[in-house]
Amino acid sequence: MTAIIIGATSGIGRGLAESLAAEGWKIGVAGRREERLEELRKAFPEGQVVTQVIDVTSEDATAALDELLAKTGTPDLIIHASGVGKQNPALDEGIEMRTIETNCMGMVRIVAHAVNYAKSCGEYTNGRKLRIAVITSLAGVKGLGQSASYSASKRMQNTYLTALSQLARMEKIPVEFTDIMPGFVATDLLDLSNNYPMLMTTDYAVKHIMKGLKKGRRIILFDWRYKLLVFAWRLIPRALWERMTFVKTSKDAN
Ligand SMILES: NC(=O)c1ccc[n+]([C@@H]2O[C@H](COP(=O)([O-])OP(=O)(O)OC[C@H]3O[C@@H](n4cnc5c(N)ncnc54)[C@H](OP(=O)(O)O)[C@@H]3O)[C@@H](O)[C@H]2O)c1
Helix, strand or coil, X not given: CEEEXXXXXXXXXHHHHHXXXXXXXXXXXXXXXXXHHHHHHHCCCCCXXXXXXXXXXXXXXXXXXXXXXXXXXXXXXXXECCCCCCCCCCCCHHHHHHHHHHHHHHHHHHHHHHHHHXXXXXXCCCCCXXXXXXXXXXXXXXXXXXXXXXXXXXXXXXXXXXXXXXXXXXXXXXXXXXEEECCCECCCXXXXXXXXXXXXXXXXXXXXXXXXXXXXXXXXXXXXXXXXXXXXXXXXXXXXXXXXXXXXXXXXCC
């Protein structure tokens, strides 16, 4: 089995890349930090891990993805783990725009290209399909005041996957989608000097995600505490949510 992981240089993407490789998958890993990609390559037997520098915000990203596809051969799974996220109550324009460029434009660039690849490459026959998994977030369920662009970008990702799932059925494109929606995971994305409720380790998150991927889940939402939280969030009317000014994701965010 073969997988490509974009955003494999740290955090959840790296954990997933290591787990898949440890299970014997051939993997192609991508991200901007070349030295991190090399570390991964060297940690596994020669030829098992191939690398490609990809910046998803660059227009060259799809050409770079094609280079990676040429190195891996036809993948069974593409995981899009690239993402940025910062609390930004001051609405710093640079942070807001970078979030949208990476999480929305970057994700669309990669995922749309992957769908078109599956459609045209001619290798997905006899029921074989490409699974495209995107790490979105619970943040997309409601708009979080301290992370406006981040939560909106995650909602956009959720909606994009729903729309593509419908399109794939309409057009009989040999792809399936998985929307991975973690709660707080202790990675470089978070400022760990803050307190995050129900914080999970990367290993714990990776274990749940691997389980969901193996079952071919459309949505991976874990664990039971977060399932309960999402259930409760969805019941809160918008007008009430907007008045819940005590909803903070860390004790000292400003
Ligand atoms: N940690 C959490 O609490 C949490 C919760 C829910 C969802 N998520 C989502 O999980 C995903 C992974 O985040 P993480 O928590 O594992 O954080 P992380 O350790 O910071 O990993 C982010 C990954 O995205 C890559 N990336 C960022 N900008 C990129 C770009 N322009 N082009 C290509 N790759 C880029 C980084 O690689 P390079 O810097 O090498 O490019 C890195 O590999 C993100 O989408 C995040 O929103 C995280």
